[in-house]
Amino acid sequence: MKIIRADVMGLCFGVRDALAVAESIENPRQVTIHGELAHNGLLLQQLQTRGFAMQSETDRGEIPATPQVMITAHGISGRERHRLESAGKQLIDTTCPLVRRVHDAALRLQRDGYHVLVLGKPGHVEVQGIIGDLQRYDVIPSQREVRRFDADKLGIICQTTMPECEITAIRRSVEEQNPHAEIHFIDTVCQPTKDRQAALRSMVEQVEAAVVVGGANSNNTRRLADYCRERGLPTYHVGGPDDLQDRWFAGVNCLGLTAGTSTLPETIDAVHARLMEIGAASERELRVPACRQQSPPCPSSSTPWTSAQWYEYFERNSRNLLPIPWGHPGRLSDPERRCIRRSIQEFQLGETGTGRHFLRRAADYARREGDDQYVAALEMFIREEHRHARTLGRFMTSEGIPLTKENTTDGIFRRLRHAAGLDLIISVLVTAEILAKVYYRALRDATSSVVLNALCTQILRDEVAHVRFQVERLALLRRGWNKWRFHGARLLHYVFFAGTMLVVWFNHRPVLQAGGFSIRRYWRTSWREFRLAMRIMNKCRRDLEAEETANPGYGRPCEQRQEFTVS
Numbered sequence: 001m002k003i004i005r006a007d008v009m010g011l012c013f014g015v016r017d018a019l020a021v022a023e024s025i026e027n028p029r030q031v032t033i034h035g036e037l038a039h040n041g042l043l044l045q046q047l048q049t050r051g052f053a054m055q056s057e058t059d060r061g062e063i064p065a066t067p068q069v070m071i072t073a074h075g076i077s078g079r080e081r082h083r084l085e086s087a088g089k090q091l092i093d094t095t096c097p098l099v100r101r102v103h104d105a106a107l108r109l110q111r112d113g114y115h116v117l118v119l120g121k122p123g124h125v126e127v128q129g130i131i132g133d134l135q136r137y138d139v140i141p142s143q144r145e146v147r148r149f150d151a152d153k154l155g156i157i158c159q160t161t162m163p164e165c166e167i168t169a170i171r172r173s174v175e176e177q178n179p180h181a182e183i184h185f186i187d188t189v190c191q192p193t194k195d196r197q198a199a200l201r202s203m204v205e206q207v208e209a210a211v212v213v214g215g216a217n218s219n220n221t222r223r224l225a226d227y228c229r230e231r232g233l234p235t236y237h238v239g240g241p242d243d244l245q246d247r248w249f250a251g252v253n254c255l256g257l258t259a260g261t262s263t264l265p266e267t268i269d270a271v272h273a274r275l276m277e278i279g280a281a282s283e284r285e286l287r288v289p290a291c292r293q294q295s296p297p298c299p300s301s302s303t304p305w306t307s308a309q310w311y312e313y314f315e316r317n318s319r320n321l322l323p324i325p326w327g328h329p330g331r332l333s334d335p336e337r338r339c340i341r342r343s344i345q346e347f348q349l350g351e352t353g354t355g356r357h358f359l360r361r362a363a364d365y366a367r368r369e370g371d372d373q374y375v376a377a378l379e380m381f382i383r384e385e386h387r388h389a390r391t392l393g394r395f396m397t398s399e400g401i402p403l404t405k406e407n408t409t410d411g412i413f414r415r416l417r418h419a420a421g422l423d424l425i426i427s428v429l430v431t432a433e434i435l436a437k438v439y440y441r442a443l444r445d446a447t448s449s450v451v452l453n454a455l456c457t458q459i460l461r462d463e464v465a466h467v468r469f470q471v472e473r474l475a476l477l478r479r480g481w482n483k484w485r486f487h488g489a490r491l492l493h494y495v496f497f498a499g500t501m502l503v504v505w506f507n508h509r510p511v512l513q514a515g516g517f518s519i520r521r522y523w524r525t526s527w528r529e530f531r532l533a534m535r536i537m538n539k540c541r542r543d544l545e546a547e548e549t550a551n552p553g554y555g556r557p558c559e560q561r562q563e564f565t566v567s
């Protein structure tokens with residue numbers, strides 16, 4: 001079982017600094033922690049063992065008995081601060097500076113005459129601190145709670161750990177239901193939360209199940225787990241390695257691991273180590289000869305799969321699709337429909353190609369190479385593209401967006417592929433697939449539609465393997481090329497990719513922006529994906545050439561490969 005850790009996870013600097021302050025206190029018995037320093041049972045137990053007194057977050061009415069009171073990273077209101085100081089308590093303040101920023105924003109809005117809307121969880125200790133100094137406010141936990149407010153000016157701020165997609169949906173509802181009001185939004189979600197959410201989004205696309213580590217009462221950990229579940233992943237929220245159960249991971253080839261902002265690095269590492277033990281045990285049970293192994297969904301080594309393995313992969317993938325909630329009552333709002341209409345028409349059309357010319361070229365190549373299964377694998381790949389076209393088409397029809405039959409960019413792509421040999425066809429396709437990965441990520445987050453979200457998640461999962469399938473073939477096609485030819489082709493591909501990237505940005509900017517992509521983020525994400533694909537291609541090609549020198553005939557059809565593997 002392969003384990004993919006989210007690029008960013010675990011302890012944020014706010015909680016880390018608060019823990020460091022607690023660590024440095026010499027006489028804990030003199031200190032009461034005013035709430036939970038972190039929503040992590042293990043940590044709280046350790047603090048209690050050291051002698052700290054603790055007040056429950058839900059019951060902080062009584063003045064603590066100790067002379068010193070420690071304010072947690074979640075912060076408290078000015079009123080509460082005043083109450084404790086008036087009782088003669090010395091405060092040890094570890095309020096996170098990013099929480100302070102939210103307090104300041106809320107007070108500024110109030111001073112400027114806005115009715116303050118706090119997007120967050122009612123009763124959460126951070127939210128309590130924010131609203132404690134406000135006179136006119138509402139706490140909005142979800143889109144459902146939005147209503148028409150009796151105020152001419154509405155100021156919106158958010159709890160620091162609020163997911164971006166929920167904020168977008170709530171903001172839209174506030175705007176729709178309060179067209180009379182002047183609305184001022186201040187994005188107060190903290191950067192560590194945004195980084196963790198972005199890392200999670202990218203991890204979720206690559207895995208079949210997820211483990212989320214963090215306290216059961218940690219709001220941000222729960223939100224991470226909810227996000228994975230909403231994307232159709234079996235998700236396990238655990239406090240530590242002892243909570244893991246082997247049976248959860250039967251048949252899972254690729255697992256994602258992430259953690260909330262109050263989870264210690266050593267807890268994450270302990271969970272990771274336990275997962276590796278579980279994975280190693282299940283692999284021992286499942287081991288079968290290489291050519292008959294079930295294709296893992298995330299190829300990870302630099303050895304290209306055989307066509308037979310790819311065929312198996314596509315076949316298996318077709319039986320493991322995410323459920324699409326077609327009956328969900330949520331519909332696109334008019335602004336959402338306007339935003340995505342032309343763009344989704346173009347991408348849906350792009351998925352409909354019959355691939356006749358591609359298949360002809362592939363058949364010639366397969367005959368030359370003796371790779372009988374390649375055309376069959378390619379047909380499966382095209383079938384997946386058609387499934388994307390079908391499901392997007394069904395969604396569009398249900399939303400009253402007509403399908404289109406012609407488009408200039410798509411026409412250029414098709415003509416280019418018709419005029420080309422196999423290497424060029426695949427290079428063009430790789431370009432399109434990589435940019436599609438970025439586009440569908442944006443489309444997924446651009447609207448509040450649950451159906452479109454699920455469709456895009458499925459497409460994104462498929463696209464990971466599509467890119468890999470095509471770059472492996474490029475590696476096979478280019479093995480043995482001299483360096484001039486190879487680097488020339490690579491340079492042309494870079495130029496073509498850069499040009500196409502710009503065209504996609506200018507043609508699909510509204511969707512990309514609504515999905516959270518600035519031009520800078522779009523540019524960086526697209527290049528990162530492209531460079532990753534090229535690295536895989538280069539590595540596969542180099543390894544194939546090295547292997548072929550050692551074993552002439554390597555990298556040909558499956559049966560031959562098996563001989564070499566066995567010997």
Ligand code: SF4
Binds near residue numbers: 074
């Ligand atoms: S989650 Fe953000 S705001 Fe909260 S403590 Fe951590 S860094 Fe600060």
